[in-house]
Each structure stands twice: as C-alpha cells, then as structure tokens.
Amino acid sequence: MAETFLFNIAERTLEKLVHLSIDEVRLAFNVKTDLKKLEETMFSIKAVLLDAERQQHQNEKLRLSMWKLRDIFYDAENVIDDFKCEAHRKQDACSDNRHVFRRETISFVNSSDVLGRDEDKENIISMLMKPSEDGNVPVIPIVGIGGLGKTTLAQFVYNDDRVTSLFPLKIWICVSEEFDLSRLLNLIIQSVNAEVRCDDLTLEALQARLRSLLNDKKFLVVLDDVWNENQAKWVELRNLLRSIDGLPQSKTIVTTRSLKVASLISSICPYELEGLPLEDCLTLFTKWAFNDGDERHYPNLIRIGEEIVKKCKGVPLAVRTLGSLLFQKTDESDWISIRESEIWRLEQHENDILPVLKLSYNHLPSHLQRCLAFLSLYKKDEIYLSEKVICLWMANGLPEHPKQNQEWEDVGKRYLNELLSRCLIQKEEDFRLNFTFKMHDLVHDLALDVSQREGKIVNSKTKRVDENVRHLLLCDEKLVEVPRVLEKLEKVQTVIVQDNSLRSKIFDKSLINLCVSNFKYLRALELRDSPLMALPNSIGTLKHLRELDLARSEDICELPRSFYKLYCLQSLILGGTSLKQLPDSVQRLIELRHLVITVKAKHLKEIREGCWTSLQYLKLVRCIKLECLPEGMQYLKSLRTLILSYCNRLVSLPRSLKLLTKLEHLHIKLCGNINLEMELEEEEDKDLQLSLKTFSLLGLDALRDLPRLLLQGSSSTLQQLQIMHCPNLSVLPAWLLNLTSLHKLEIADCGNLSALPEGIDRLTNLRELTIHGCPELSKRYRQNGGEDWHKIAHIQKVDIYE
Numbered sequence: 001m002a003e004t005f006l007f008n009i010a011e012r013t014l015e016k017l018v019h020l021s022i023d024e025v026r027l028a029f030n031v032k033t034d035l036k037k038l039e040e041t042m043f044s045i046k047a048v049l050l051d052a053e054r055q056q057h058q059n060e061k062l063r064l065s066m067w068k069l070r071d072i073f074y075d076a077e078n079v080i081d082d083f084k085c086e087a088h089r090k091q092d093a094c095s096d097n098r099h100v101f102r103r104e105t106i107s108f109v110n111s112s113d114v115l116g117r118d119e120d121k122e123n124i125i126s127m128l129m130k131p132s133e134d135g136n137v138p139v140i141p142i143v144g145i146g147g148l149g150k151t152t153l154a155q156f157v158y159n160d161d162r163v164t165s166l167f168p169l170k171i172w173i174c175v176s177e178e179f180d181l182s183r184l185l186n187l188i189i190q191s192v193n194a195e196v197r198c199d200d201l202t203l204e205a206l207q208a209r210l211r212s213l214l215n216d217k218k219f220l221v222v223l224d225d226v227w228n229e230n231q232a233k234w235v236e237l238r239n240l241l242r243s244i245d246g247l248p249q250s251k252t253i254v255t256t257r258s259l260k261v262a263s264l265i266s267s268i269c270p271y272e273l274e275g276l277p278l279e280d281c282l283t284l285f286t287k288w289a290f291n292d293g294d295e296r297h298y299p300n301l302i303r304i305g306e307e308i309v310k311k312c313k314g315v316p317l318a319v320r321t322l323g324s325l326l327f328q329k330t331d332e333s334d335w336i337s338i339r340e341s342e343i344w345r346l347e348q349h350e351n352d353i354l355p356v357l358k359l360s361y362n363h364l365p366s367h368l369q370r371c372l373a374f375l376s377l378y379k380k381d382e383i384y385l386s387e388k389v390i391c392l393w394m395a396n397g398l399p400e401h402p403k404q405n406q407e408w409e410d411v412g413k414r415y416l417n418e419l420l421s422r423c424l425i426q427k428e429e430d431f432r433l434n435f436t437f438k439m440h441d442l443v444h445d446l447a448l449d450v451s452q453r454e455g456k457i458v459n460s461k462t463k464r465v466d467e468n469v470r471h472l473l474l475c476d477e478k479l480v481e482v483p484r485v486l487e488k489l490e491k492v493q494t495v496i497v498q499d500n501s502l503r504s505k506i507f508d509k510s511l512i513n514l515c516v517s518n519f520k521y522l523r524a525l526e527l528r529d530s531p532l533m534a535l536p537n538s539i540g541t542l543k544h545l546r547e548l549d550l551a552r553s554e555d556i557c558e559l560p561r562s563f564y565k566l567y568c569l570q571s572l573i574l575g576g577t578s579l580k581q582l583p584d585s586v587q588r589l590i591e592l593r594h595l596v597i598t599v600k601a602k603h604l605k606e607i608r609e610g611c612w613t614s615l616q617y618l619k620l621v622r623c624i625k626l627e628c629l630p631e632g633m634q635y636l637k638s639l640r641t642l643i644l645s646y647c648n649r650l651v652s653l654p655r656s657l658k659l660l661t662k663l664e665h666l667h668i669k670l671c672g673n674i675n676l677e678m679e680l681e682e683e684e685d686k687d688l689q690l691s692l693k694t695f696s697l698l699g700l701d702a703l704r705d706l707p708r709l710l711l712q713g714s715s716s717t718l719q720q721l722q723i724m725h726c727p728n729l730s731v732l733p734a735w736l737l738n739l740t741s742l743h744k745l746e747i748a749d750c751g752n753l754s755a756l757p758e759g760i761d762r763l764t765n766l767r768e769l770t771i772h773g774c775p776e777l778s779k780r781y782r783q784n785g786g787e788d789w790h791k792i793a794h795i796q797k798v799d800i801y802e
Helices: 001-017 021-031 035-057 058-094 118-129 149-157 160-165 181-192 203-214 231-242 259-265 278-289 299-312 316-325 332-340 351-363 365-375 386-395 408-421 439-454 505-518 536-540 563-564 655-659 685-688 710-711 734-738 775-781
Strands: 139-143 168-177 221-224 251-256 426-431 436-439 455-457 471-475 492-498 525-527 547-549 573-579 592-598 617-622 641-645 665-669 693-698 720-724 744-748 768-772 795-801
Touching: 001 203, 058 439, 118 139, 118 149, 118 160, 118 251, 139 149, 139 259, 149 251, 168 181, 181 203, 181 231, 181 775, 231 259, 251 259, 259 408, 278 316, 278 710, 299 316, 299 332, 351 439, 365 386, 365 408, 365 439, 365 455, 365 471, 386 408, 386 436, 386 525, 386 547, 386 573, 439 455, 505 536, 536 563, 536 795, 563 665, 655 710, 710 734, 768 775
Parallel strands: 139 251, 168 221, 221 251, 455 471, 471 492, 492 525, 525 547, 547 573, 573 592, 592 617, 617 641, 641 665, 665 693, 693 720, 720 744, 744 768, 768 795
Antiparallel strands: 426 436
C-alpha cells in the first residue's frame, strides 16, 4: 500500500496551508497571495486523489501516475515550507484513507497441524476453568501481531474435548473490522440456531431473541479478529450479555492485535502470544515445503531452509508463507534466492504473511502509517530511542497538528503508544523520560514494503539509489568516502550516519558539502561521533534543517557565523562536544525545542527575553567548569524538562526556576558540589502553582537539603521522587508530607538517612516505595520485624533491599 502515501501527503500539505497565516506569506514575499484560493484548489485535488487511490490497484498506469504525483506533492510541501523559512528570515532581520477488508475464519482446526502451542492451550483452558468472581462474563484477550497464531490457538482451545464438555454451547464469530452490534447479534443467533430467522429485525428484537436462546445456558463465545477500539460499542455488547441469566459460568475469548482493545474489553491481563520456538518452526516449514517424507532426500535444502526459517522470527504464518513458496521446488538456486531476498519483495497471496500484516497497516490512521513507514529507514534489530524517533518525525513534519494544550512532543508520544498498543513495536527498556523499543523483523518488512522508495540504507556495496529517495542511512565500517551514487540526488530530507566509527574528516566534510549543494530541503542531519573540528560556514544555507545531532563530536570547539540562519532548527544536540561557549547565534533560533549542550565555560551567556520561547527540553551535560546556570532562566516559559548531568562545579539552582510554571521534569545527576537548599523567602512563595511531575537526584555528594521552593510549589502535581547516592543527606524534611500527589518514592544508597518523615502514612496516594542500600531505613521499615513497618504497610508495592 505504498501509494496510499500520496493521499496522506496531500492531507498533510493542506494542513500546513491551514496553519500558514496570510501575514507570514505577506511578510515573506510582500505580495497578497490568495491562500484561500490555493487551499480550495488543494482540497479539490485531494478529492480526486482519494478516488484515484481506490482504483489504482486495478490500473497499472494509474499506479505509476500516483507515484509521480506523490513526488509532486512532496515538492509542493517544500514550497510551503519555503514560505515559513523566508518569513523567519524577515523577522530575524483528515480524512482516513484506510481500506476495509472483511476476513472470515472458522472454528475448526486439525490438532495435528498445530505445532508448539500445547502450553499456550493449557494456559487458556486453565483460565476458562477458573470461576468468575464478579458475576459478569469474563473476557480472555489473546493479543499479538498478525500471523502469530492467535486464531489457531483459539481454534485449538475451542476444539479441545475438555472445553466441549465444560461448555455445552460454543459460539464462534469472526468479527473482523466491522464491529456492528446488530450484525454480531445476528451471527450469534444463527450460530446457536441456524433455523431462526433474523432478517430485518430491530436491535431490540435481536436482543430479545438472543436472551431467549441463551438464558440458563452455559456458553463459550469466541470473538475472533477484533479491531474495534470504540468503548461505547463494547459497553452495548457487555450490557446485553449481562442481561442473560447464567452468566457466571459462561466465558468469552477475544483475539486481537491491539492491547488497547484488550484493555477496553477486560480487566483480565491479556495473554500476549509469543513466537514459536525455532525447532517447531523448522517442523512447520518442512510440512509446507515438502510432501511427507521427501525432505530426507534433500539435506542440502534443509540446511538452507534452517536459515530461511530464522528470518521468520517465530511467526508461523511467515514460516508457512516461505515454505509454500518453495513447495515442490528442488533447485538449490530457488531456495538460495528466497534466503537472500527480503520477504516484502517476494510474491504474496491473500492469506500470506505480508497481506495479513498489511491489515494492521491499513487499519492505522494516515498519520501513523507514514510514521511507521519512516522506521524502515533503520536496519533490522535496531534499538530505537523514543525521544530520537519523535524528533525525527517532527523534523519531517509527520505528526498531525497538536490539539489545544498539547505540544508536538505529546503527539509523538501518543503515536508511539498507539504503535505499542497495536503490537507493531515492542518496548525494550523504560526510562523516566523515554524508552527504547524494537520492531519485529516482519513488521520491518511491512514498513519497507509500504515505504519502498522513501528511504534507503547505503553501504559500500550500494550501486544504485532511486533519484526520488527522501531518507538516507549511511552505515558501514568500510564506507570511507561518500558514495558517488548520492551525487545525483536532490530530494533528500534525512541523512543519518551510523556504525561508521572509522570515517574520516574528509568523509564528513564531503557529506556536508553534498548536503549543502544538493539537499536543499534537508530536514534532519545526524553526524554523531563526527571527527570534524568545525562545521563549514555554508551550513547556514540549509534553511529547512530542523534536527542537527553532533553528539560526542569531541573536536568541535565553535559554531560557524552562519549558524543563526538555521531558522527552522527544532532539535540541536551538542552534548559531548568541546564548545568553548554557546554563541549568541543559538539564542536567535526561535523554533528551538530540544537542546543538549556541553560547554567549557564557567558561565553561560544570559538568556535574553524573547529567546527560546518554544524550548521544551534543556540538558546541560559534562559542563565541567560551569559554576551556575545562566541569568534569564525565567524567560524559558515553555520549558518542561531540565536535566543537569556531570556539571561538577555547579553549586546551586537559581530561584528564578520558580517562574517556570510548565516545568514538569527536573533531573540532576552527578553534580558533586551542588546543594539544593531553597527555602520560602517571600509571601508569594507560599502560593506557587508549579507543575513538577518527576524530580530525580543521583550522585550528589554535597546534597544536604531538598529544594522546598520547587517541591512544595508542586505539591499537587509531583508524582515521582528519586534520591540516589546522596551520602550526606541525613534527614528528609517534614514538609515532604505536603506532596499529596506523590505516587512513587525511591531512596537508594543514602547511608546517613535513618528515618522517613513522621506521618508518612498520610501520603495516601503513595503506591510504590523502594529502599536500597540504606541500612538504618531497611532495618526500621522491613516487613518482618521492622519497628516502623506499620507506618508504610498501606503502600501497595514496597521493595526493601539491604
């Protein structure tokens, strides 16, 4: 479905027009451009495109035309961005396009065809046998990506003799994408009694008929392949089932690809299905690739088959798909071809793995489709960082416009959570402000399929790159010079250099020169660990650049004079550089939202009023000579996250932080000389309405006091407090009990702490308490024998380690 991008691009281009004011255009070009007329024209084009997309799959010429139009729309979007960029220069001097498919499944499965699911079956049957506690029909959700075997497992359970004995009445309904209550009731009634006529009955009549059929009966309902995330529709079905007598003995199984669906329909923890073990996958592959017993005649093919199976990463439908592609093929070259090919390039039939996974893609809103496709730019098995992905999405204009009281970053976080809930990405490690995640290889194949020519991974073996490519990942230890295949490209928007630690200054310099000369619409440039000593002054011509990452580029000491011309820059990563000072030019970047810096100076230049008004995230890292935060911190009115890390000479925080009413996260790490005493000094300090949610202190040797001004000002918002490796902190203040919203308190390696504040039991919202490496605290508050255990016994989760 790569061509559906065109409609999404049209939609996004129109959105930009809506948010581009007439004043910006007049300011840029001093003409009265009729944006309204242009907007109407674009809406007309959009309507035509939607109709064309619906027909393209039956028309090859139309499909090719759509690709050309896609590029035209990208170029139109770039022109609109030119308006905004030019406006900045002057100042300084939905429609849902998814296709709906109806899928049908049946309840029968031959148990001999099911491999590796015996333990899963026993677990589900055990849940079915467990009696209901609340009088409702318990719903057991089985969750996983497409092709993992959710339906097969449900069939396996449904046909087990014990289940048949336990539930005299069994009902199997394939819900698919259309969750219509009348249709579902009709299907259930027909399943119970095929002779009952339900045509043209009202919803009320259908409910009455179903009640008459199910009353006093013990039944099992399987709702297979559920997509509906509309809670109101679930409530309707739940209320109907509640009206039927004999519910406590009845059960429902739901298979779905969405954790959100699972949370809507059930309080039971979802059964998240995992991939098959390799041995079972090999057996399944052999069944589909050979006639019974023939495999023993082709040991060479079996060896290749083992490597093919590993590509499937435990997904049985993928194993079946590749096995069936090789059925009755005994030429070794055919098997090697499958082994060497990306799955998304292989011919697929309706019920093969990629079409099944595409249902998940088609069901995504248009903005999520493009965000998912963007992730295909990275290599398989990539560990993604949520914060970085959101910055790249924003740089390329992928998120939809924020709603009221939201920021762009909030939209990006919501997108990631949606992809998580739909099992299209899997969370790896959770941090306080972000998380890492992975994408299953088959989902990566899906993303490659739908993006196709959008992105390209380039290494030393790359011979050709499509001229319309938009995103480049350069990675290869052998890549010592910029490949010549890139010299003809003009439409690149993203350049990321990765896994090329041996690259030279010549490589990076020639790459930047290429970006400047050819990639006029470059939006994101990542040159981490660059050996460059300086950026060329010509970088200022990249006026569309929104993200620049130079992390750990240790030889960069200063920024070029032209840096202020990067008017659109949103994210600037200069952590781990050798900057002597942050120049005034950086303060002129009025769109900046994300800033990470390392400087060698004792003092940072004063922040002037009107500068960095959009800044959301500020991190000062390894500023080893820095003695204080800059004057003018109070002007960072939009700041939500402040991180201070390895700033050894920093001794205090400015009281001006009390004016940052949007600050939500304050983390201070390994600042050995800092103390945080900040008492209330003025009358107005007593009524501060701050917004801190998380406050973290780690490795602060000189810390003796907590900042009362900031914490008490956030008493109704602070949720997490972490204090670790602070050896000189001996007392937790009594006013800590004012933090009535505190959910989580973590104290570790604070050996001088001997007690929690008296009255800790008054923190009724405190749900998690961790104490580690604090001998006196551990002794007093341990569950068995601790003299003060009763003071914390109300807390749901208490972890105390010696």
